[in-house]
Amino acid sequence: MTAPSPVRPAHGPAQLVAVDAHRRACLDLVRPLAPLETSLLEALGCVLAEDVVAPWPLPAFDNSAMDGYAVRLVDVAGATPQAPVRLPVVADLAAGSGEALRLTAGTAVRIMTGAPVPRGTGAVVPVEWTDGGVVGVEVRHAPTEGQHVRRAGEDVGAGVVVVEAGTRLEPRHVAVLAAVGRARVRIRPRPRVVVVSTGSEVVEPGAALAPGQLHDANGFALTAAALDVGAQAYRVGVVRDEAGELQRTLEDQLVRADVLVTSGGVSAGAYDVVREVLARTGTVTFRGVAMQPGMPQGAGTLGEGATPVFTLPGNPVSAFVSFEVFVRPALRRMLGEEGPDPQRPRVRAVATAGWRSPAGKEQYVRGRWWREADGLRVEPVSGPGSHLVTALARTTCLVVVPPHVTAVAAGDEVDCVLLGAGPA
Numbered sequence: 075m076t077a078p079s080p081v082r083p084a085h086g087p088a089q090l091v092a093v094d095a096h097r098r099a100c101l102d103l104v105r106p107l108a109p110l111e112t113s114l115l116e117a118l119g120c121v122l123a124e125d126v127v128a129p130w131p132l133p134a135f136d137n138s139a140m141d142g143y144a145v146r147l148v149d150v151a152g153a154t155p156q157a158p159v160r161l162p163v164v165a166d167l168a169a170g171s172g173e174a175l176r177l178t179a180g181t182a183v184r185i186m187t188g189a190p191v192p193r194g195t196g197a198v199v200p201v202e203w204t205d206g207g208v209v210g211v212e213v214r215h216a217p218t219e220g221q222h223v224r225r226a227g228e229d230v231g232a233g234v235v236v237v238e239a240g241t242r243l244e245p246r247h248v249a250v251l252a253a254v255g256r257a258r259v260r261i262r263p264r265p266r267v268v269v270v271s272t273g274s275e276v277v278e279p280g281a282a283l284a285p286g287q288l289h290d291a292n293g294f295a296l297t298a299a300a301l302d303v304g305a306q307a308y309r310v311g312v313v314r315d316e317a318g319e320l321q322r323t324l325e326d327q328l329v330r331a332d333v334l335v336t337s338g339g340v341s342a343g344a345y346d347v348v349r350e351v352l353a354r355t356g357t358v359t360f361r362g363v364a365m366q367p368g369m370p371q372g373a374g375t376l377g378e379g380a381t382p383v384f385t386l387p388g389n390p391v392s393a394f395v396s397f398e399v400f401v402r403p404a405l406r407r408m409l410g411e412e413g414p415d416p417q418r419p420r421v422r423a424v425a426t427a428g429w430r431s432p433a434g435k436e437q438y439v440r441g442r443w444w445r446e447a448d449g450l451r452v453e454p455v456s457g458p459g460s461h462l463v464t465a466l467a468r469t470t471c472l473v474v475v476p477p478h479v480t481a482v483a484a485g486d487e488v489d490c491v492l493l494g495a496g497p498a
């Protein structure tokens with residue numbers, strides 16, 4: 075154990091900074107990562123850093139939409155079930171056929187879906203309208219001009235942008251990128267996030283607990299939250315409250331980190347080593363933020379590469395909420411995402427129960443929301459204690475209570491940030 079830390083927090087109520095100010099400070103520490111080229115499946119979930127254009131028309135050639143027979147319209151104009159037209163079948167075209175055929179008068183070509191239609195084709199007669207003949211075919215219905223022929227370029231023309239720079243790639247975008255022939259695309263890479271839990275009392279899940287110990291909820295929660303936002307995340311095992319050990323761990327991790335996230339050790343305790351170690355470097359600022367939970371926060375950089383560091387408080391609910399409010403926006407920025415977070419819609423809902431909120435602090439209350447005929451409802455699922463971790467499992471939104479509001483009453487409309495889960 076190290077000697078008690080000489081560093082003391084400087085956050086009486088008067089010195090608390092606003093949530094927005096600290097979020098801006100966190101955002102200022104990060105930049106979108108430099109684009110690189112990657113394969114399509116690696117690119118899934120990343121933000122595209124180029125406009126992708128169709129290099130040629132799609133479809134690239136006129137082709138059949140049906141298994142059937144390519145015909146000239148004049149040859150089958152009068153065909154009916156009662157008076158079918160017989161045509162010799164002079165060729166057979168499977169999908170992938172590169173044969174350059176011309177349809178001659180009075181003949182049919184058997185053709186499969188996706189095969190290029192012979193020049194001179196007026197329409198494709200589906201096999202169901204015929205006797206299915208191979209040498210000759212009996213056509214029982216007259217098609218209309220162009221029926222069942224898919225024209226070159228009817229999907230998109232050459233040179234048209236099919237997926238715009240700035241798009242976060244979902245499976246539907248990957249379909250389009252592959253369809254226009256791209257094997258690789260330029261994207262913003264996923265930030266590599268290293269998560270370090272601190273606390274001599276914190277042990278690995280699965281390990282038996284000695285008196286005074288508890289399991290590492292934060293390391294897993296924060297790593298999972300980083301993965302969820304689209305980062306590449308590594309969880310480092312728990313570091314004891316020992317300054318040398320923490321300093322070595324952080325320095326060792328710098329080689330693989332675009333961002334470091336720590337939990338614990340930032341408040342006023344005698345063994346708050348995160349604060350002790352990083353305050354020394356002079357590049358990490360510790361301050362109290364006017365919020366509940368999540369008051370003690372630190373942000374800055376570490377090492378020669380000025381790697382951003384976010385130090386979150388140790389109480390599990392504080393760590394979780396701090397990630398949502400400060401780290402998630404920063405990671406989105408590194409990923410190249412701009413604007414409101416589509417996975418975190420902000421909605422108004424009517425509270426079905428009341429609670430108190432501390433004056434001068436933005437309160438984040440764990441809530442459960444649902445829809446009723448006349449709008450959304452929300453109820454708190456926990457008291458404010460930031461150690462009350464299990465209520466997170468029932469939390470589908472965070473209710474944001476502004477600093478000047480000291481009580482929410484049943485029936486009040488409140489702001490809710492939805493956590494991606496549907497209504498409970």
Ligand SMILES: Nc1nc2c(c(=O)[nH]1)N[C@H]1C(S)=C(S)[C@@H](COP(=O)(O)OP(=O)(O)OC[C@H]3O[C@@H](n4cnc5c(N)ncnc54)[C@H](O)[C@@H]3O)O[C@H]1N2
Nearest residue numbers: 271273290291292293338339340341342369387388389392
């Ligand atoms: N005298 C004061 N005490 C405290 C203050 C304060 O201003 N003055 N602030 C309180 C608030 S608010 C918070 S939040 C916490 C933040 O404390 P730390 O970041 O220093 O965190 P620890 O002391 O290391 O731990 C707090 C709490 O959380 C548990 N913990 C820590 N790590 C984990 C983990 N990985 N998984 C699960 N639980 C964890 C730890 O055992 C403690 O119970 O400080 C208050 N105190």
Ligand code: MOO
Nearest residue numbers: 367368369392460
């Ligand atoms: O800031 Mo602490 O998170 O209120 O428990």
